[in-house]
Amino acid sequence: MSFTSVRAGFNDLPGNVRGGMILMAAAGLFATMALLVKILGSHLHVTQILLIRQIVMAGIVAPQIIGGFPGVLRTNQPGLQIIRIILALGAMGFGFSAIIHMPLADATALGFAKSFFVTIFAIIILKETVGLRRWFAVALGFIGVAIMLRPGTDSFSIYGLMAVVGAGCAGLVMVIIRLMSRNDSPTTILSWQAIGVGLVVAIPAIYFWKWPTPFEWLLLAGMGLASYLGQMSNILAYKWGEASLLASLDYVRLLYA
Template structure:
C-alpha cells in the first residue's frame, strides 16, 4: 500500500465520518417530530435503491449480488442492522448526540469481547485488559452511584451491542460472500423489514421536513459510498481508527445545533473508551484480525 493510497483512504474515511455525523443530526431532528420507524423506513428505501444501483454496476450484476453462501444469516444481518439504527436514532432523541455517541464508541470493545464466542477467535490478556478499561470509561460516562441512573442510558449500550454483533456476523459471512453480496443483502433485507414495520406509523410530513428527509437519504448513500471507496483505497486496519472522528463531529453538531452540553465525566469517559478501542484495533491488526465495519 502506497502512502498516496493511505492518504486517500484516511481522507475518505474522515469524509465518511463527517457525513455520518451530519446524517445522525438530521435523524435526531426528524425523529424528534416523526415516528422513528417511519424515518428509518424512508431512509432505507433510498438506501435499497442505492444498493441495487451499486449491485448492477458490479461484475455479474444483480444475479451475482443475490448469490450468498449464507442467505439466512445475511437476512438476519440486515434485519439486525435496521433494528440497531432504530435503537440508535431513539437514543439521539432521548439522550442527544453527545452522550449517545460517547457510549456507542465502546462497540469495538464489544467486538473484541464477543469475537471469541461468536467467531472462535482468541482474545489475549492485553485486549481483555483494554476491554475492561474501556468499560470503566463507559461507567464514568454513566456515573452509576453518583447521580440517579437513567435507564435511557442503556439505549446506546444496546445499540453498540447490536452493532458489534452485526460487525462480527459480517466477518463471518465474508468467509464465503464478497463485500458486494453482503452490501446488497444489508440494504434489501433492511428495507423489507423496515417497510413491514414502518408503514403502520406513516404520518404526514411537512414540506420543509421532506427536504431534510431527502438530505438525510443523500447523506446516507454518500457516507456509504465514501466508506466503500476508503476500503478500496487502503487497508481497513490502517484507516479504521479514523472512524472515531465521528464522535467529535457528532458532539460538535449536538452542542452547536441542539444546545447539548458536554459534561466533564462524558469527556473523560469517552476519552478512556476511545483510547481502549484504539488499542484493541491495534492489537487486532497485529494479530491479523480485521476490524469491525462502520455503518
C-alpha cells in the first residue's frame, strides 16, 4: 500500500474522525512537552523556556517563511492573530508555571479544564450544537476541576488556579484556531504565534537568563520540536473537526502523562 493511497483513504474519512486521530497524536506530543518543561523548570526560568521554545519553532518554520515571504505571513485576520498571541502567552505562561511547581499528574488533570472551556466557547462563538452527552461531559469536567482545586481549603494552590486560567486561555485559542483556519494556512497561523510570543517574552527571558547545560540544550530542542508538531497537529485537528467534539477526546492526555 503506497503512501498516496493511505493519504487518499485518510482524506476520505469524516472530518471529525480525521480531527480526532490527529488530536490524539497532538496529546502525546504535548504530554512529552510537559514532561520536558517539568525537568527544565528546576533550573531555568519559565520565560527562558518559553523563549527558546519559540526560537526552535521559528527555526523550523523559517524555510517556509523565507520561501513564501511575504505571502506566508499575510493574513485576513490580523486582529484574531494578535488575540491568539495574547491568549497563547497566557496559556503557556500560566500552564508552564503550574507544570513546574505542581506534581505533573495534578497539573495535567487541571489542564483538562481546557475541554470544558472549548465546549463552552464553541457554543458561544462557533454556534456549534452540543448534545446531552457532551453537556454531561462538560458538567463532569467542571465538577472535577472544582474538586481538584479545593477552593476555600488549606489545600488550595495558586498554581492550581494558574493551571485552570491557562486551560481557559488554551481553550479559547482552540476555538480561535478553528475560526482562523477557514482563511489562513497552518503555516501562517503558526508563524504568527512563534514570532509574536517570542518577541514578547524576549526581554524577561534575557533578564532571568541562565546558561543551559549541553543536556538541557538537547531537552530544550526536543521540547521545541514536540511543541511545533503538537501545535501543527492541533491546528489541523480543529480545522477538520468540531471543537466541542474534539474537546472530549483531549482526556487521552492523562494516559500519556
